[in-house]
Amino acid sequence: MSRSEDSATASLADQLALDIQKVVAASFARGEITGEAPAVITLERPKNRDHGDYATSIALQLAKAAGKNPRDIATILQAAIASIAGVTKVDIAGPGFINITLDRASQAELVRTILTAKNAYGRGNALAGVKVNLEFISANPTGPLHLGHTRWAAVGDALGRVLSAAGAEVTREFYINDRGRQMDLFGQSVQAAALGNPIPEDGYQGEYIKDLAKAVLIANPGITATEDFREAAYQVQLAEQQRVLETFHTTFDVWFSERSLHESGAVEHGVDKLRSQGHVFDVDGAVWLRTTDFGDDKDRVIIKADGDLTYFASDTAYYINKRERGFDICIYMLGADHHGYIQRLKATAACAGDNPEYNIDVLIGQLVKIMEGGEEVKLSKRAGTIITLEELVEKVGVDAARYTLIRYPVDTPMVMDIDVLRRNTNENPVYYVQYAHARIAAVLRNTAELRISANLESFDPSQLTHDRENELLGALSDFPRIVASAAEFREPHRVARYLEELAGVYHGFYADCRVLPLGDEPIAAIHSARAALCAATMQVLANGLDLLGVSAPERM
RNA sequence: GCGCCUGUAGCUCAGUCGGAUAGAGCAACCGCCUUCUAAGCGGUAGGUCGCAGGUUCGAUUCCUGCCAGGCGCGCCA
Numbered sequence: 001m002s003r004s005e006d007s008a009t010a011s012l013a014d015q016l017a018l019d020i021q022k023v024v025a026a027s028f029a030r031g032e033i034t035g036e037a038p039a040v041i042t043l044e045r046p047k048n049r050d051h052g053d054y055a056t057s058i059a060l061q062l063a064k065a066a067g068k069n070p071r072d073i074a075t076i077l078q079a080a081i082a083s084i085a086g087v088t089k090v091d092i093a094g095p096g097f098i099n100i101t102l103d104r105a106s107q108a109e110l111v112r113t114i115l116t117a118k119n120a121y122g123r124g125n126a127l128a129g130v131k132v133n134l135e136f137i138s139a140n141p142t143g144p145l146h147l148g149h150t151r152w153a154a155v156g157d158a159l160g161r162v163l164s165a166a167g168a169e170v171t172r173e174f175y176i177n178d179r180g181r182q183m184d185l186f187g188q189s190v191q192a193a194a195l196g197n198p199i200p201e202d203g204y205q206g207e208y209i210k211d212l213a214k215a216v217l218i219a220n221p222g223i224t225a226t227e228d229f230r231e232a233a234y235q236v237q238l239a240e241q242q243r244v245l246e247t248f249h250t251t252f253d254v255w256f257s258e259r260s261l262h263e264s265g266a267v268e269h270g271v272d273k274l275r276s277q278g279h280v281f282d283v284d285g286a287v288w289l290r291t292t293d294f295g296d297d298k299d300r301v302i303i304k305a306d307g308d309l310t311y312f313a314s315d316t317a318y319y320i321n322k323r324e325r326g327f328d329i330c331i332y333m334l335g336a337d338h339h340g341y342i343q344r345l346k347a348t349a350a351c352a353g354d355n356p357e358y359n360i361d362v363l364i365g366q367l368v369k370i371m372e373g374g375e376e377v378k379l380s381k382r383a384g385t386i387i388t389l390e391e392l393v394e395k396v397g398v399d400a401a402r403y404t405l406i407r408y409p410v411d412t413p414m415v416m417d418i419d420v421l422r423r424n425t426n427e428n429p430v431y432y433v434q435y436a437h438a439r440i441a442a443v444l445r446n447t448a449e450l451r452i453s454a455n456l457e458s459f460d461p462s463q464l465t466h467d468r469e470n471e472l473l474g475a476l477s478d479f480p481r482i483v484a485s486a487a488e489f490r491e492p493h494r495v496a497r498y499l500e501e502l503a504g505v506y507h508g509f510y511a512d513c514r515v516l517p518l519g520d521e522p523i524a525a526i527h528s529a530r531a532a533l534c535a536a537t538m539q540v541l542a543n544g545l546d547l548l549g550v551s552a553p554e555r556m
Numbered sequence: 557g558c559g560c561c562u563g564u565a566g567c568u569c570a571g572u573c574g575g576a577u578a579g580a581g582c583a584a585c586c587g588c589c590u591u592c593u594a595a596g597c598g599g600u601a602g603g604u605c606g607c608a609g610g611u612u613c614g615a616u617u618c619c620u621g622c623c624a625g626g627c628g629c630g631c632c633a
Contacts, residue, residue, distance in 0.1 A: 042573070057575055060613070070613075094576050095613070140633085180633055286631055297559075297629080304631040311633050336627055339560045366561065367626075408569075411561060413626065415568070420582085424595055427568095427582055435595050442593050489572080497570060500580075511588090511597040518591070556595065 011477055012107060016054060016084065016100070017041045023080040024058065032076050035065030043100075045474060049467070052091065052099035053107070053474065059096040070096025107473045108461030108529075114476060114536040115456055122483045122543050128167035133322045134160050136333035137245075138175035141238040142186040144208055145245070145389040147368050151414075152333050153389060154405035154549070155365070157250040158492035159331075161547045166487030171327070173254040175318065178234060179262065180311070187230025190216060194229065206386075212236055244390050248398060249549045261317050267309055270317035271302055279351040289316065291347035294356065300344055315341075316348045323354065331490065332362045333410075339364045363490055366413040368405070373419065396421040399550045403430035406548050407496035429500050433541065434553055436503035440538040441554040443515050447531040450516065452523055454531035463529035468509040472537060475505045479540050483547065492548065499544045506537050 021041045028037040038061065043054045059074035066073060074092040081100065082090040089101035114121045136156030137149050145153070160172045177183075189203035194213035199205055216223065216232040223229060238255075245251070261267060271287065274280050279290045285305035289312075292299050302313045322330045330349075334341060342364070346356035354360065370377040370387055377387065392401050400421045407429060408414045420427050447454060464473065478498065486494040515530045517523055542552040 040573095044575080046576080047579085048576075051576075055576090060575080063613075097576065177633075182633055284631080288631090301631045306631080308631085310631065312631095314633095336561075338628085340628055342560075364560075364627095412569085413562070417568080420568090428595085429581075431595055432581085435593080439593055439596080446592055485572090493570090497580090500570095504580080507596055508598090510592080514592070516592050556593075 011480060012086070012102065012110065013043055013054060013477065013481075016086075016102075017043050019084045020056065020058070020077075020081060023077060023084070024062075026080070027076055033062060033066045033068070033073060035062060038062070045478065046099065049471070051093060051097070052089065052101040053470075054100045054102070056098050056100070057096075059092075059098060063096065074098050104465045104470055105462040107470065107477075108464040108533075110473050110477055111459060111461065111464075111529075111532050111536045112456055114539055115532065118539060119543055119546070121539060122479045122547075123165045123167070124480055124484050124487075125167040126484050127163060127487060130168045130329060131327045132163055132168045132170045133173055133325075133327035133330045134163065134170055134333075135173045135175055135331065137250075138177065139241065140177045140182055140186075141234050141241065142182055142204060143206060143237065144386075145241055146386045147370065147389075147392065148335050148365070150248075150389040150392055150401070151365050151368050151405050151410065152335075153245060153248055153250045154402040155410055155492060156333050158402075158406050158495070158548045159333075159490055161549065162483060162486045162492050162495065165483050165547060168329075168487070171254060172252045173256055174252045176238065176255060176257045178238075179258045179314070183230060183234070184226075186233065187226050190233040191226050191229040194223075244388075248389060248393060248402070256318075258314050258318075261314055261321065262309070266321050267313050267317040270320040271313070273320055274302075274316065274348075274351050277351060277353050289348065289351055291344050291351065294347035294350035296343045296347040312344070315345065316352075319345065319348055319360070320352055323352065323359065328359065330360050332360070334362060334364055336364055336366045361490065363410060365410040369413065369415045371415055371417040371419070392416075399434070400428065400430050403433075403496065403548060403550050407493050407500075409491060409493050429496075430550060431556075433496075433499045433503045433545065434551070435556055436506045437538060437541045437545070437552045438554060438556040439510065440506070440534045440541070443510075443534050444531065444538070446516055447527070447534075450523065452516070452531050453528045454535045455528075456532065458525075458528050459532045460525045460529050463526045464533060466513055468505075468512045469530070469533060472505050472509045472533065475502045476536060476540050479544065486547075495544055495547050499541060499548075502537070502540065502544070506541075509533075 017040070020043075021038070024033075024041065025037050027033050038058065041056060041058055043056050046052060046055045059077065060070045062073050063070040071092060074096045077098065078090050078092060081087060081098065086103050086106040087100055088103050091099040091101075093099050134156065136152045137145070139145055139149050156172070160170050163170050185200065185203050189199050189205075189209050190213050191197075192199045192203070193209045194217050199209065212233045215236050216229060219236075220228065220232050223232065242255075271280065274289055279293060280302070281288050281290060286301050287303035288299045289302050290299050300312050301310050302316065303309055319330060332345065342362045345362055346360055349356045349360040395418055404416055404421060424431055444454060464470070479502075482494055482498040486492050513530060515527060515534060517527055545552040
């Protein structure tokens with residue numbers, strides 16, 4: 001990543017890595033180490049506190065090419081690393097790890113960085129200038145949003161925020177499947193319900209169809225044609241989806257209608273474009289795309305022998321349309337039952353002359369199971385036992401629902417236990433994190449009352465030398481790279497896990513480091529330094545929760 | 557049959573440029589509120605990282621094969 005070049009935002013760790021790189025390069029220049037100098041030095045934060053603030057395994061990596069023992073390499077570098085500004089100790093451990101301990105006061109300068117940057121702390125420029133189209137949910141407008149959609153509503157929205165934080169220009173898009181057989185069945189079902197006829201065999205059976213029928217009749221008295229029912233019900237259902245998503249704090253920039261794709265001639269345009277790239281052919285009266293040129297199992301039909309367009313035709317046209325609207329990266333978030341689409345979508349991109357490794361990114365979300373009252377709630381569309389987004393929110397609230405859905409990687413199936421999410425204990429991680437935020441808010445209310453300054457004017461970093469303070473500073477310093485990696489890997493759950501870690505570290509600090517003076521103890525520099533550290537922590541918790549679309553309460 | 561995902565503590569799960577003694581929460585057990593929010597903190601116990609090979613200084617992580625579970629393979633949408 002290119003962040004390290006930017007000295008204004010370079011963290012202590014980035015700076016240290018650059019300094020070590022110079023030290024290593026100098027050693028190569030003097031011929032003390034032979035082989036090739038590494039292009040970049042990676043630092044890790046050791047799990048064990050005894051291993052210093054940062055560690056690098058560079059000596060182990062260089063040993064073989066240099067024909068030396070890794071510990072000898074480490075010894076060669078030791079003194080020079082120790083002379084880097086801010087480094088207080090360099091130890092060689094185990095097979096040749098170099099463990100580096102930094103001056104605590106210089107680490108505490110981070111508080112200044114955070115309180116100055118405020119809600120910009122954590123933002124980066126790894127994706128600066130990149131236009132991203134983020135498509136998620138894309139439900140049929142033929143019914144309420146259910147549990148599977150809800151996972152994407154939470155994760156997709158959070159990913160959008162994370163990508164923006166990494167500097168990308170993000171457009172969130174919802175593709176409305178408002179065309180084809182499902183829509184017709186939908187229209188017929190609503191019509192039948194409105195007229196009191198039996199709903200067609202393969203139609204929509206859910207209870208909500210009756211409600212839709214009622215709403216449609218009230219708004220359009222005298223309506224009779226199937227088409228009119230379809231259109232009226234479509235508008236009501238779409239508006240309903242939009243309303244529910246709003247309550248879930250998930251927003252879209254573009255609601256893209258599949259119909260508009262056909263009406264605008266985008267499908268023909270897409271076929272032409274693919275044909276001009278040489279990947280379209282005709283067999284048995286149908287028009288095909290040779291996706292097998294790019295790893296798909298079989299070629300795909302775009303236009304059927306009877307002249308109708310396949311669903312795949314819309315997909316290809318839509319992709320090409322996105323690219324022509326100027327998006328560099330098109331991210332698709334699809335359900336587990338669509339994993340067969342990855343190959344053909346990537347092949348489509350390749351057929352269009354794009355780089356399938358860069359221009360298109362398909363994420364597959366696995367299923368969500370629901371537990372309630374100790375047993376799994378069986379979900380079946382046919383039996384009408386689907387759980388809707390709205391019902392989930394009624395049961396557990398927006399924050400708990402969003403947070404829980406986001407904190408797991410999407411490619412693993414997950415289980416939501418409704419009973420746990422209703423509990424206000426730290427079995428429920430969202431409360432654990434929010435509580436840390438509220439707890440700090442309470443502490444800062446108290447410091448303000450005692451006129452203890454949490455301001456930077458009076459901030460003295462040399463006060464923060466306690467192990468707990470140092471640990472907290474270390475956790476705060478991780479935030480920017482967590483955000484960057486969440487964006488890079490499209491994994492917003494990393495932010496949630498990080499927040500749990502940070503909250504835990506804060507709670508530990510709180511237990512051992514008193515912020516307010518005890519009894520008639522006079523107010524001293526330590527109190528205000530700790531107050532500033534609390535304020536910095538609160539800022540990072542708030543920034544992180546904001547990336548997840550979860551509230552950061554001041555009182556609980 | 558082919559393809560995608562998963563297999564880590566009793567349970568739910570973290571753990572990506574391969575790194576040191578594999579982590580968290582819950583459940584179990586033992587402690588900590590006459591001064592900041594106990595929705596919290598500290599401690600004990602709990603593991604053949606599905607199995608078997610391979611790659612190397614080093615593998616839960618990368619590769620191959622196998623076993624188990626979930627999902628999907630239409631000129632349907």
